[in-house]
Each structure stands twice: as structure tokens, then as C-alpha cells.
Amino acid sequence: MRKCIRFIKSGHVVELNDVAPTETLLDYLRLRARETGTKEGCAEGDCGACTVALGRLIDGELIYEPVNSCILLLAQIDGCELVTIEDLSRDGGLHPVQKAFLDHHASQCGFCTPGFIMSLFTLYHRDTPGLTSDDVTTWLAGNLCRCTGYRPIVDAALETCRSAANDAFRARAEKTEALLRDLADSDDILMETDGDRFIALPSTLDSLCALSATHTDATLVSGATDVGLWITKQLRDLPKIIALNRVQELQDIHVTSAGFDVGASVSFQKLHEVLGKHEPDIAEVLRRLGSIQVRTSGTMGGNIANGSPIGDSPPLLIALGAQISLRLGNETRRMPLEAFFLDYGKQDRRPGEVITQIHIPRLDASHAFRAFKLSKRFDQDISTVLAAFRFTLVQDRIVEARLAYGGMAGVPKRAAHAETALMGCVLSAPDSWNAAVEALDNDFTPLSDMRGSAEYRREAAKGLLFKALLEVSGRSSQETRICGHRYQEAGHAA
CATH class of the missing domain: 1.10.150.120 ([2Fe-2S]-binding domain)
Structure with missing residues (x-):
């Protein structure tokens, strides 16, 4: 077991063994390294003033990705190259x-x-x-x-x-790649501070599950895009942290004829590249999930585990019929994703249990899929309503529907009454859709908040379902979106 983290900075290996569980990368840079070019603005990953680059070997190639250093834990950069604004200028010349x-x-x-x-x-x-x-x-x-x-x-x-x-980074890329390979190992990392405080970075799924089962009070951290705010905004004390980003089994995507088995720590950026090829609406929602900095760090497993009713990925996954696998010690179980969300802030996850995989079925020729995100800002904003629909068709008749919404209840939720009302509806007969649209009143009692009133959410949910049916039926001669990959591909103006 290793008791330090190691990373590359300015072409040299840096080793730190005094890393507190909640120490952020930004605090290290500004307070310890005294590199103050990186700024603190919002301290929640929204403004980008704290952006730095991390270099990693991805499929054997050195890739630089932007991250928000204000909410990334220092320990999570183990095995990476860290590049800050101070590193760009060399010998008095600008990058x-x-x-x-x-x-x-x-x-x-x-x-x-x-x-x-x-x-x-x-x-x-x-x-x-x-x-x-x-x-x-x-x-x-x-x-x-x-x-x-x-x-x-x-x-x-x-x-x-x-x-x-x-630039200098491209010129020394081979040396950097060699250093990154040297840093890569299979050691578990454990750094303890005062008393019973620690941050651990296990390297295998077995190590992770054993550690999590032993320390059921520990906070599991994947991308830290949410947990980081617990530290910077809520000022929460998290004495035990288990970071998942070194567990290779959680980083893989297995593509099969049946679908996609996605490791819980796969980043949203990687998911966008893989799942986006499968369905344009998935690509568009994932493209609008946070920023490139958030998608580089954030993970689908973390988005599910925090149980937010306005998380962008759960409605998509529920509409697709996804399931998740969880492991406690050596015991594994699997469930439909919608069954994981029990109530606001409450999920079906036992103490010490770890989400390991998300299983996403592949859409086939009988399916029509649509997804929409409504938010106050188009980019880098939290959803007011997110709706995802999968219709199973026999000719133009709907024989099965999965309708999932975020932002309409205390949990991401299916619209059971509307699904039932859609059974047997004919796409060529719009009047047959009305009962399903109105049935949404029986499925949801939305709340009013700063993002939208209950009445707005109710009417928006109905409008999105009607719009999806209108698109799938092909009955509209006008564009139904003001932007989006699907219509840009078709040659329409954004």
C-alpha cells in the first residue's frame, strides 16, 4: 500500500504524503504551491476561473483535459500530469x-x-x-x-x-508518456491524517468493496462534481473519503449486441463519445450536461448515486430501460434503475454498497427515442425539466412506452398513467394522444422553485410529450426545435 500520491508537474514527478481528505487541488495550488495564477471564482465548478489541465494516457495516447480545480480533490490527480497557467510560458516566450x-x-x-x-x-x-x-x-x-x-x-x-x-508539451510528449507509464501501478493508496481521518484510492474493485464494507461511514467520491460542493459550499467535514478513480474495472465500457455495460466511474465525456453515436438525442443531452470541465470529471455512477431529482442522466437511462449493478463485499445484485430511487434523498443502497455498472439496452428498429432538456440557460445549467421517451412501435401503433421525467417529483420518475394511456395509440391519429398527455396530471405533482413554477413544469411536461409524438409521427411540416444535433444534421438552421 502506497502512502503518497504522485503526479507530474513541469516535467518532474511530485510526491505528496500529507494530503488531507478534503484538500482541493485549487487550495493546494494557491496555498501550498503558491501558484496563484489559477483563480477562485465561484468555488462550485461553474465559472471556469480555476481551470487547469490534466494529462492522462487514454488508450495509450497522451490527452490533456480541462478540470475545475476548485472542486477536484488533490488526491484524485495521482498518476496524472498537472498543467497550470504558470507552466505555459517558457524562457520568456508566450504560449x-x-x-x-x-x-x-x-x-x-x-x-x-x-x-x-x-x-x-x-x-x-x-x-x-x-x-x-x-x-x-x-x-x-x-x-x-x-x-x-x-x-x-x-x-x-x-x-x-x-x-x-x-509547443513544449508536444515536444516532450514521449518523455511525459514514459513518466506516466512509470507512475501507473496497482498499489492501493491510503493517506491518514489526524486520528481516524483518511483518503483512500483503491486500485481494484475487490479492494474498493472490502474497504467500503469496512468503513460504511466513508464518503465515496467518483468525479467530485457534487461532493466538491459539499466541501466548498456546505463546509461539510468528510473525515473518511474513498475515491474511485483508480479502479480500472469501473472505467470500462463494454459494447455488446444487446447494449452497453458502463462502469460507474466512466466520465460523461467518454459516454458522450460512445453513446452519442448510438442516438443523437442522447448526444445532445450529454453535450449540455454541465461543461467540458464537468463532463471530464463527472460520472454517470455518481450522477445516479447522489439521487438528485434533477440529475440529467437518470431520466435518459430509465426511458432506455437501464439497470444497475451494486456490490456489497462479495455480494452483487442488479435492479431496474427506477427502483433505485425510493424518495427524495433516499436510494436503495445499503451502507458500504457500491454502484459498479450501468446496463443500457440498445435501441432497435422498433424503437423511437426522444429526449429534451429545459433549462434557464441553454449551456452549463441545471434542468428545470428533463424528459425522455422510448416508444415501441408496430407500424404506426404504440405497443409499449417508457416515459421518464426529471424535475417533476422528488425522484426521477416514470409516468405510469401516461404510459398506460399511450398503449394502442396510433401515430396517424393525434386525437388518440390527448388522453396520455392529460394523464400526466395523475403522474406528477411538481413543486415551484427558482427554476420554474409547478404550473410551468406541468404544462412543459405535457408539451414535451406532445412534441415527441409529433416528431415521431412525422406529421409536422415545421421544425420542432430551435437547435440540436438531429436537426442540424438534417440541414435545418439551428
């Missing part, structure tokens, strides 16, 4: 992204600039010659500018990120 910012007057007060530059540093290393302004704005959705305006920032990105990377 190409920094120079483009200067040339295009893309910085004013400068507070957000380090985060923008670090996000674009990761895009710069993607080698995207066909990069468009839409691609740039999607990549920068997690970085907020308070005074300059985004046009010069986008211009700087387009100037630099369309060309192949040519």
Missing part, C-alpha cells in the same frame, strides 16, 4: 494561446483569463483543423467572462486551435 489572446485583445480585467487559456490549451492539443466557432463556444461553455466579451476570445481560439499543436 501560442497566450499570444493569440494578446493579439486579439481577448483579456480585460484578466481574472477569468487563466481559466480560458487553460481550457483552450486542451483544445489546442486536440488537433482540430475543421474547428468552427460553434465548436469553440461549446468547449468554452464552462468559462465565464465578466467584462471582455466572447468574440475576441473565440477569434483567438480559431487562430491557434485549427493548427497542429507545436
Whole structure:
């Protein structure tokens, strides 16, 4: 067992053995390393001022990804290369992204600039010659500018990120890859502090389950995109943390003829790349799930485990008929995802039990799938209502329906009354849909909050179901969306 974390910084291996359970990467940089170029803005992963890059070997290739250092735990960067704004300039010369910012007057007060530059540093290393302004704005959705305006920032990105990377990091890539391979090991990590406080990073599923079963009071952390806020906003004391990001069995996606077996710690960014090819609406919802920084760290297993009624992935998965596997010690069980959510803040997870996999059935030729996210901001925002629908069709008759909503109840929930009312409905007869749409009143009693009133949610839920049926029936001669991958592909204006 290893009692330290190791990572690469400025081409050298850094080793730390005094890491507290709740120490964030941002606090380490600013308070210990005294690298204050990385800023604290919102302290909740929304503004991007704290963005840094992590280099990892993914399928044998060195990939740089942006993360929010304000909510990422320091211990979670074990085995990575850490790149901050201080690392970019060498021998008095600016990095190409920094120079483009200067040339295009893309910085004013400068507070957000380090985060923008670090996000674009990761895009710069993607080698995207066909990069468009839409691609740039999607990549920068997690970085907020308070005074300059985004046009010069986008211009700087387009100037630099369309060309192949040519910087010190690309020049020493082989050396960095060798160092990352040297750091990769199968050791469990345990760092203890005062008394009974520790952060553990087990390397195998067996180690994880044994540790979790022994310390049932420990907090399990996958991406920390939610737990990070417990620390920075709720100021909660979490004396025991078990981080899941070194368990390889939880990082894999197995694609079969029946569907997808997704490890609980697979990032949303990887899911977007795999599941998005399967269904455009899944791709669009996952693209709008947080920002690139959030999707790089956040995981579907964590999104399920925290039991939020407004989590974006559970309605998608419930509509698709997904199941989850949980393990306690050596005992494994499997259940439909909708059965996991019992009540607000209450899930069917026993003390010490770990979500290990999500099993997602593949859509077939008889299925029609639609999903919609309503939020106050289009990008980087929490859902007001998220609706996902899977219709099973025989010709134009609905023989089975799975309708799932988030934001309409204390848990992600199926619309059982509406599903029953849809049985036998004919797509060519819109009047047959009305009973199902109105049946949603019997399925949900939504609440009013800052994101929307109960009446808005009720009417929006009905409208989304009707819109899905309208799209599937092909009866509308007009566009039914103002944006989205499905209609952009068809040549419609966004």
C-alpha cells in the first residue's frame, strides 16, 4: 500500500504524503504551491476561473483535459500530469494561446483569463483543423467572462486551435508518456491524517468493496462534481473519503449486441463519445450536461448515486430501460434503475454498497427515442425539466412506452398513467394522444422553485410529450426545435 500520491508537474514527478481528505487541488495550488495564477471564482465548478489541465494516457495516447480545480480533490490527480497557467510560458516566450489572446485583445480585467487559456490549451492539443466557432463556444461553455466579451476570445481560439499543436508539451510528449507509464501501478493508496481521518484510492474493485464494507461511514467520491460542493459550499467535514478513480474495472465500457455495460466511474465525456453515436438525442443531452470541465470529471455512477431529482442522466437511462449493478463485499445484485430511487434523498443502497455498472439496452428498429432538456440557460445549467421517451412501435401503433421525467417529483420518475394511456395509440391519429398527455396530471405533482413554477413544469411536461409524438409521427411540416444535433444534421438552421 502506497502512502503518497504522485503526479507530474513541469516535467518532474511530485510526491505528496500529507494530503488531507478534503484538500482541493485549487487550495493546494494557491496555498501550498503558491501558484496563484489559477483563480477562485465561484468555488462550485461553474465559472471556469480555476481551470487547469490534466494529462492522462487514454488508450495509450497522451490527452490533456480541462478540470475545475476548485472542486477536484488533490488526491484524485495521482498518476496524472498537472498543467497550470504558470507552466505555459517558457524562457520568456508566450504560449501560442497566450499570444493569440494578446493579439486579439481577448483579456480585460484578466481574472477569468487563466481559466480560458487553460481550457483552450486542451483544445489546442486536440488537433482540430475543421474547428468552427460553434465548436469553440461549446468547449468554452464552462468559462465565464465578466467584462471582455466572447468574440475576441473565440477569434483567438480559431487562430491557434485549427493548427497542429507545436509547443513544449508536444515536444516532450514521449518523455511525459514514459513518466506516466512509470507512475501507473496497482498499489492501493491510503493517506491518514489526524486520528481516524483518511483518503483512500483503491486500485481494484475487490479492494474498493472490502474497504467500503469496512468503513460504511466513508464518503465515496467518483468525479467530485457534487461532493466538491459539499466541501466548498456546505463546509461539510468528510473525515473518511474513498475515491474511485483508480479502479480500472469501473472505467470500462463494454459494447455488446444487446447494449452497453458502463462502469460507474466512466466520465460523461467518454459516454458522450460512445453513446452519442448510438442516438443523437442522447448526444445532445450529454453535450449540455454541465461543461467540458464537468463532463471530464463527472460520472454517470455518481450522477445516479447522489439521487438528485434533477440529475440529467437518470431520466435518459430509465426511458432506455437501464439497470444497475451494486456490490456489497462479495455480494452483487442488479435492479431496474427506477427502483433505485425510493424518495427524495433516499436510494436503495445499503451502507458500504457500491454502484459498479450501468446496463443500457440498445435501441432497435422498433424503437423511437426522444429526449429534451429545459433549462434557464441553454449551456452549463441545471434542468428545470428533463424528459425522455422510448416508444415501441408496430407500424404506426404504440405497443409499449417508457416515459421518464426529471424535475417533476422528488425522484426521477416514470409516468405510469401516461404510459398506460399511450398503449394502442396510433401515430396517424393525434386525437388518440390527448388522453396520455392529460394523464400526466395523475403522474406528477411538481413543486415551484427558482427554476420554474409547478404550473410551468406541468404544462412543459405535457408539451414535451406532445412534441415527441409529433416528431415521431412525422406529421409536422415545421421544425420542432430551435437547435440540436438531429436537426442540424438534417440541414435545418439551428
